[in-house]
């Protein structure tokens with residue numbers, strides 16, 4: 001092909017999520033279980049008053065301004081790092097602002113991997129890991145998140161640098177969260193490899209996980225020098241700030257000099273890729289975290305309560321009618337088990353024909369309970385089971 005690079009993935013890019021979301025929105029009778037965003041009980045996108053009231057204070061000049069640096073505004077970087085890590089990490093760490101969790105994951109892959117290197121990520125997972133790997137000419141290997149022995153077998157297959165993605169808590173789409181015990185086992189295994197390991201923790205949904213979900217961060221205080229921990233955080237989910245495109249990449253390592261080097265590389269990548277982020281969005285979130293933290297926490301607790309009612313109800317009703325789900329802990333989504341992807345395809349279409357819009361994932365169908373009011377969730381498991 002002329003003009004474009006030779007080594008490109010030339011398959012037509014179809015975003016499965018956005019196309020079904022569009023169809024769901026166009027159907028007045030539709031049950032929309034597609035969106036990866038939190039909706040309120042009135043069926044509108046959930047917004048935090050503490051975030052959006054504060055945003056009104058931002059002036060046109062602040063909005064119009066470029067951010068202070070490609071690595072983000074200092075106040076934002078400091079506030080978001082404190083917010084994410086709480087008081088759990090006393091090992092050395094440095095952060096950079098990124099366009100959402102996506103930008104943090106992209107930066108991690110771009111800076112740590114050469115073309116042809118391999119990423120290891122969950123077999124049933126967020127589709128964008130694979131899209132990013134393909135964009136960067138990386139190889140992929142997957143593991144079963146429920147089976148740590150499978151993960152350990154896959155880790156043993158690496159000849160050189162390991163790049164492992166763990167999306168916990170609230171994995172998208174399974175809603176599974178590793179316990180602290182499971183995290184301990186994972187860390188022990190990574191240490192025992194005695195290889196260079198990059199552990200990328202995608203914590204996009206952590207703010208909606210049960211209390212104590214940040215306990216595993218304390219394991220990053222005692223790590224060997226050949227382990228780099230990267231945390232990809234998303235303001236999209238935490239603050240219902242999806243379109244504002246901010247997040248953070250937090251790097252944890254024993255050596256502050258290495259961290260300085262890594263942040264320098266990441267800052268240059270940022271400059272060359274998105275140049276810088278929204279000044280207004282960073283100003284706003286740092287103001288919320290510095291001056292409206294309690295208000296925000298109260299609203300977050302309500303949002304979590306709302307989500308939990310939906311997931312509790314759906315899971316109870318799924319059990320009652322025998323609809324088989326993958327094991328769930330917490331989060332935005334549950335996934336119906338469908339081992340055969342051809343059967344899944346035809347069942348997904350059948351659901352659409354009956355005005356139920358969901359998302360196809362590997363060996364399953366994702367139901368976004370985050371996007372539906374409780375009254376819509378009520379009875380949905382039975383409707384789905386009856387169509388099976």
Ligand SMILES: Cc1ncc(COP(=O)(O)O)c(C=O)c1O
Nearest residue numbers: 036100101102126172204234236
């Ligand atoms: C598992 C997972 N990680 C990361 C992200 C990144 O989100 P954003 O780039 O909007 O912060 C998403 C968004 O849907 C996600 O589902």
